[in-house]
Amino acid sequence: MMNVSVRMDNTTKKEFEKFCKDVGLSISGAFNLFAKKVIREHRIPFEISSEDPFYSEENQKHLLKNIEDMKNGINCAEHELIEV
Template sequence: MAQATFSIRMDEALKKRFDELCSEFGMNATTAFNIFARAVVRERRIPFEIKAENADSASVEGLKSFYALQDEARRNGIQDMPLSEINEEISRVREEGRIE
């Protein structure tokens, strides 16, 4: 099998820690990256979850909640409620003390 070179740049401290850990596993970084590449090709996906845990996560969660509410409105036949009715509903619920 023909070999190809693959170069990446990374933080020096991260590389040092990665090399040390790979050594503990009994391999070098090249072997580790080859294992990763084979897993990606075999599984046709990144073999672990990639997610952000920052302010953007709140936006994502907010969108999920919005879409869930949108689906519920659709199921209840109120997806086309005009803004004036939505505001009236919010005011009514606030007056009843159910939300602040």
């Protein structure tokens, strides 16, 4: 076995400890379950998303197009923010 350190704020740690206790797990046990599921499924076992419009698919396409335009010598110093 090897030790792994995780940093989290005190509130999150206390709430996580309470949850783990309520379901009969230790924090270590919970992280081991998470790690084994990640390994088994080869993915993070829950959806990760951002409400920030910067990460929207439409804005990412827009940014990639601007990068391509700049590579081709087209002046793209400014662009409109795409609101989602």
